[in-house]
Amino acid sequence: MADAEKKAVVEEIKKQGEIVRKLKAEKADKEKIAEEVAKLLELKAQIGDVGTNQKFILKTPKGTRDYNPKQMAIREGVFKTIVDSFKRHGAETLDTPVFELKETLTGKYGEDSKLIYDLKDQGGELLSLRYDLTVPFARYLAMNKINRIKRYHIAKVYRRDNPAMTRGRYREFYQCDFDIAGQYDPMIPDAECVKIVHEILTNLGLGDFVIKVNHREILDGMFEVCGVPADKFRTICSSVDKLDKTFWEDVREEMIEEKGLDPATADNIGQYVKMNGGLELVEQLLQDPLLPTSKAAKQGLEGMRTLLKYCQIFGVLDKVSFDLSLARGLDYYTGVIYEAVLKGSEMLPTKTGEQVGVGSVAGGGRYDGLVGMFDPKGKQVPCVGVSIGIERVFSIMEAKAQAKAEKIRTTETDVLVASGQRDMLEERLKLCTELWDAGIKAEMIYKKNPKMLNQFQLAETTGIPLIAVIGEAELKNGTVTLRNMETRAEEQIPRADLISVIKERCRQISSS
Amino acid sequence: MADAEKKAVVEEIKKQGEIVRKLKAEKADKEKIAEEVAKLLELKAQIGDVGTNQKFILKTPKGTRDYNPKQMAIREGVFKTIVDSFKRHGAETLDTPVFELKETLTGKYGEDSKLIYDLKDQGGELLSLRYDLTVPFARYLAMNKINRIKRYHIAKVYRRDNPAMTRGRYREFYQCDFDIAGQYDPMIPDAECVKIVHEILTNLGLGDFVIKVNHREILDGMFEVCGVPADKFRTICSSVDKLDKTFWEDVREEMIEEKGLDPATADNIGQYVKMNGGLELVEQLLQDPLLPTSKAAKQGLEGMRTLLKYCQIFGVLDKVSFDLSLARGLDYYTGVIYEAVLKGSEMLPTKTGEQVGVGSVAGGGRYDGLVGMFDPKGKQVPCVGVSIGIERVFSIMEAKAQAKAEKIRTTETDVLVASGQRDMLEERLKLCTELWDAGIKAEMIYKKNPKMLNQFQLAETTGIPLIAVIGEAELKNGTVTLRNMETRAEEQIPRADLISVIKERCRQISSS
Known part of the structure; x- marks a missing residue:
């Protein structure tokens, strides 16, 4: 290392040292301090100042955690409930590698692609850690020329997102996916997915919940009749997606200021996205003077009517809410979309007195075009599925176990x-x-x-x-x-x- | 890209094209062809020649595989047998992230470190995929200041090794580890590990097997009395480790030619490493004129006597062989070492008529120094454990199921x-x-x-x-x-x- 370079690093070390001292003086979050200390040690290592007694930082990577035996006991109980439900509905299971060829993931996640973990190029293929279980599933179907399967897959996925561990948001986390692939009559498998989410959330005993449903064709038709230019559908859809966390006024401003939407168009959208209800809302919107003038919206509404009817037969309609503000970000959805939210218990106290916002505990939808992106001849396999956001469920269960001071056995010794x-x-x-x-x-x-x-x-x-x-x-x-x-x-x-x-x-x- | 560079890539593309054509003409292994095609496409992409209809290669990364529902059914059955045994012996379970800080893995695997998968530096911490479950376990113990636990951990580990998929050697593969950490009286937990391997291999019904045992102190003592210089113990140990696959003559040559050992010293070693047996061999070696002159060897032999006595009480001595040629490569072993090998069934026919050599199906040993490498004050926690080489077991079970044309149900629908x-x-x-x-x-x-x-x-x-x-x-x-x-x-x-x-x-x- 040249002297000038070394000098620059020494300078950085000084600054970094001050950051660490300041954090320690402030009694900042331990995780935060450990991160900054790790940076300091990395800098010191660059100039060979490793120190003889300096042991490295004892921590797991940012945004990840170990599961101790008590957490494992909770985790295994939750998995059992979920797998029991998947099996009750006749699902098989499969598994895929933790990493995929980098190109397999390319172009599937829109703006979120920047959150993908890449592996270092050590010669050979370029690899990335899987970002979800849906894209590997589609790759599996195309690769094995499977055009009909009902499968579940429980495995860890990886996102370089900002972690919020107390809310159950990690960089390494489990997904529990159930998907039905195959050409079937409309809305029958789509309704079974709602039934399964209902069953799992009921059996986990997490308290009252609502399963929001919407349809990509209704959203697209709504944008069309409100006057959104076709090339802005996806970006306006992303804005709508924020309505679960943001007030309408802020979303409206984003649409107009950032995305250049006409204020009248935004206000038109505002009228619709406030609506939610059941079968009566579908009928009302089918009579709407504007919305059914879009062919897409009309088809979507008729699909929604069928879906809600089947949900009624399945005995789950009371927990289902047709919600026009539900958008979901991912590019690959083409039909019904779902999201399940716990009611009331959005805020759970933790041992530190912090509040845990859990938000969505399941999501999914129909993606009829994804498998075709992998097939050499573009052959489509229609798919619909749901993913249980299990880390949030773990957070709730762990908080509950702690609150009740429950004694959890971690062995089965007799x-x-x-x-x-x-x-x-x-x-x-x-x-x-x-x-x-x-x-x-x-x-x-x-x-x-x-x-x-x-x-x-x-x-x-x-x-x-x-x-x-x-x-x-x-x-x-x-x-x-x-x-x-x-x-x-x-x-x-x-x-x-x-x-x-x-x-x-x-x-x-x-x-x- | 400069013209000269582009010309060089075009030249490479030509060569790579010929390689692919040749392999296809030879009807070479599909996996091999796909790899070379992937390289060709990567080269083409470099000069922007992507082709409009060119879909990417549909494959999993080299050395990895999907598990289809039938393989999952076999896998779940095998896991159940193994977990039942671990639980029968009172083990808890835990889980760690799939990646660790790079420095956590540094200096633990000797020459094998080159096989570690690193993640790309995308800003933040430098990370590597775990290479085994033992080092993360030691990190977990030190980080949580645990000095006593009996745990199992079933998870995938990653090694950039040359895959040999038909033999069950993958780059992503499962390990099933059982370890006992804590300060106890000699050889009691060490013997229980033998009992567990015996139980699992018996319950899996894989046919006859032998559990080879040896002791690092006996090996070190043997090297000492044979005249190996102290700084060559580890490298000579690596040579001895090859005796399960190589003839003594070749190992002897390596010791002399490559590692500069005196021929007389090599011949001394040769006398010992041919020996294997039971309690009678321990007694014979304790009377040996040379070996017990080493304090380490004497201690090791006395430990071995205790171990074999407890194995006798556990009713497993008939499958245990005290084998002086058993060395095991990893740096961190300090006491007893184990390796279980299937007898006779080393060669199993597959559907393609190939022979499957399965070799070792379990291994492990005592590692009393590893946790101390992570503790800031170097505090030691003695540990002993075994790892079941489950991929080889899967290969055998799958070959058996195929041979019997067994009908495996992949759902549980009633x-x-x-x-x-x-x-x-x-x-x-x-x-x-x-x-x-x-x-x-x-x-x-x-x-x-x-x-x-x-x-x-x-x-x-x-x-x-x-x-x-x-x-x-x-x-x-x-x-x-x-x-x-x-x-x-x-x-x-x-x-x-x-x-x-x-x-x-x-x-x-x-x-x-």
Whole structure:
């Protein structure tokens, strides 16, 4: 490194050092401090000033987190509820690699493409981390010439977005996708997606919710009759998409000031996007003097009528709201679009007293053109699907578990094999072997002569319901002392009966 | 692009074009052809020759694969067997991000570091994809100051290695890790790891296997007494590690020619690495005139005696082989090392008639120094663990399923709701709703008026055991016709009893 360069880095190090000191003095967010310290160390490394005792920063990358065993227990419970529902509706599952060829993702996400993580060019193909599960699904269908499948896919996706971890917004996060591909009669699979979201949100017990639905053709028709130029449909659609977080006045200003829309046109749009309702709104709009003059809008409204009718049969119409302000940003939607929002509980208190805004917990829609973008002959496979925004669900469940101070077991161990006497290690090992070989979940402390108190405490803190105690007396009598941690009842069980008694006790405990 | 540059690229395109044509003429491996075509297209893109109809290559990145629903069904079955075993031994689970700070992985993998995937520097932290689950686990322990945990972690890891997909060697692959961290009495957790590998390989039913064990201290002691200079221990260890794939003569030559070892020293090593056996070998080596003169070797041998004794109590000693040629490459092992190998079935025929060499299906060892590398004060947490090489297991299971032409169900649907009459769509939707709401797994064809034959065929091909048929007659009588696809028996069920009858039939079918 040239002296001038080195001098510049030293200068940067000074500045960075001040930033860190300032943050520490302010007792700023730990995550923030760790990031700035990491930058400082990177700068120092550039001039070889690594320091002999300087260990690196112990953290996960920005916007990511570890799941500890308690969080995993919650996560597995949530996944089970979701997968049960997907399977109840006959879905298969598949998996794709965490990265795709870079070109597979190119041109699918509009402005959001800048959020894609690329891999370093280390020779060979150029790769990117997947941004969602929908594009890899479309690539899979085209590659394997599949024109009909109902599949779910639960996996992590990656976005270089601004993380807001307390709101469940991460750079690495799970998506739980359910999609139906195939040429079918209108709105039947589309309505089943609404049914599934309804089922999952009900079964997760997150409180009251509303599933907003709209249709790209209604949106396009609305823009048409309001006088939006065709080349501005997508960008005006992005503005409308902000209405869930922003007041109409601000969106109107953006449309006029930034996007050059005529104020009268914006006001026309304003009339429509305030509307939401059920079947009666569809009928009202079909009688609207303006909207059905657009062929697209008329078709969209008739589709919406069919969708809501099927939702009624499925018994979910009371939670469905036809909402003209629902737009959704992604380029690839062509028909129905969905978004599910939790009611009331948008703001949940966390342990730090902060408020958690959870917003949308599911979204999706119909994308009939995406598979054709991958097929060499442009062959289309119509698709519709929903994605459960599971990180937000985790945030809510974790906050709830914390609020209730719930005791979550992170293991499933049924029996702790213990002894209060010395030199019983081999006997404990033997007994564990007997239990494991019979399929019973058992543990012991990996010490030669553990104290009885420590063994009791382990069972207590980890929630193990039974302790099997052996000692000289038990060995002589050919028995084991079985203690129920809950009731404190102890019984002497002949060794030959031990397996069947433990299985019986486990059944009793799990059903009580 | 300057003209000279462009000319050079055009020249490259010509050459690459010839490579592709040659491969196609030779009917070479499809994957290989696709790779070379991708290179050709990348070159063409450099000079702007993209072609108007040129769609990109439809493939997954080199060394990766999709899992189709049948492969997923096999994968889920294998995971269940493994997780059941981990839980039976009281393990919790956790998860870490797919990428880590680059520096977290630095200096942990010796020569293999070149195989790490780095992410592109898009501003912010420098990141790398995880190479294994052990280093993230150690980072997690140090970061959270945990000094005692028994955890499993099943997740994908990434290595830019030469893939050999038919042998189950991928660039993206699953590891299933079980580790015990904590200060315990010697060899108790180490022996439990052997027990777990034994349990999993037995329950997976992959055929006979052997679990090789050795000890880093025995290896180091052996090198010491044979006269290997201390600074060559690690590189000579790498040579020994090749003995599972290479003849001793070739390893000897490498030691002498490439690594500059004295021939007499190499021959000394040769005497030892040919040895394998059980407890009797440990006793023999403790009486060896040379080996126990090394303090390390003596300690290692005494540890091995304890390990084998506990393996005997666990009832797994018959599958354990103390093998002095087992070395394992990774730098971080400090004590016992393991490797499980399938016997006889190293060569499995695939559909293409190729032979699948599966080799090692599990490996691991003790690494007492790794967590200390992450702790700011260097505080150690002793750890021992095993990793199940699950991709190889998948390869074997898939080959077996293919050989047996097994019919694998990819959905769990119990009932297909069907009708042979027109205009029954709404009735089918209603019936599906009833079944779903009662928790029954049900499907219907998304058509207004599907043919009865198509509905029967769907049930037949996807293995749905029951069909619930409705039509005018059933609606009038308030019944449903329930058909058992296997026995072809049909029964008229009153609508009010339908749920309970279906649940009963499902129980009967699943237990038959």
